[in-house]
Amino acid sequence: MPNSGVYVLWLHLSQRATITVGRLGIFTFPPGVYAYAGSAQRNLQQRIARHRRLEKTLHWHVDYFRAEAGFLGVSVFPEAPKAGECSCAAQLLRFPGAAIPAPGLGSSDCSCPSHLIHLPGVGPELVSLGDAVHHIQLGAAEALALFDAGD
Numbered sequence: 001m002p003n004s005g006v007y008v009l010w011l012h013l014s015q016r017a018t019i020t021v022g023r024l025g026i027f028t029f030p031p032g033v034y035a036y037a038g039s040a041q042r043n044l045q046q047r048i049a050r051h052r053r054l055e056k057t058l059h060w061h062v063d064y065f066r067a068e069a070g071f072l073g074v075s076v077f078p079e080a081p082k083a084g085e086c087s088c089a090a091q092l093l094r095f096p097g098a099a100i101p102a103p104g105l106g107s108s109d110c111s112c113p114s115h116l117i118h119l120p121g122v123g124p125e126l127v128s129l130g131d132a133v134h135h136i137q138l139g140a141a142e143a144l145a146l147f148d149a150g151d
C-alpha cells in the first residue's frame with residue numbers, strides 16, 4: 001500500500017465525555033461513533049499506528065479526543081492529496097444527524113468547521129461502519145477499510 005493518502009479514523013465513545021482539547025477548549029461529546037478526517041503526505045502507516053496507540057504525548061487536537069475514545073478502525077484513500085481530507089469532512093457532515101461537538105477540532109489550517117464529526121446515525125457494528133465508509137467518495141481513489149474488534 002502506498003504510504004501516503006487521506007484517512008478517516010472511526011472512533012467510539014461509549015458514554016458522554018467532557019474533554020479538554022489542548023488549547024482549543026473544553027467540550028462535551030455525546031456518546032456514539034465519531035469520524036475524523038486527516039491526511040499524511042508521507043508516513044501514512046506510521047500516522048495511523050500513532051492514532052491507534054494510546055501511549056504518546058498529546059499533540060494534535062484529535063489526540064485529546066482519541067485518549068478518551070475507543071478505536072474502531074480506519075479507512076484510507078491511498079495517494080489522495082491533502083485537500084481530500086476536507087472533502088471527507090464535508091461529506092461526513094452530510095450524514096444524517098451529523099454534528100460538531102468541538103468546532104475547530106483538526107481544522108486550524110483550513111476553513112472546515114471541524115474535522116471531527118459525531119455521527120449519531122452510524123453504529124459501532126461492522127455492518128454500519130462498512131456502509132458509512134461506502135458513502136465517502138474521493139475521486140478515483142478507492143477506500144480501503146480496516147476495522148478492529150475494539151480496544
Ligand SMILES: [Zn+2]
Nearest residue numbers: 086107110112
Ligand atoms: Zn478541512
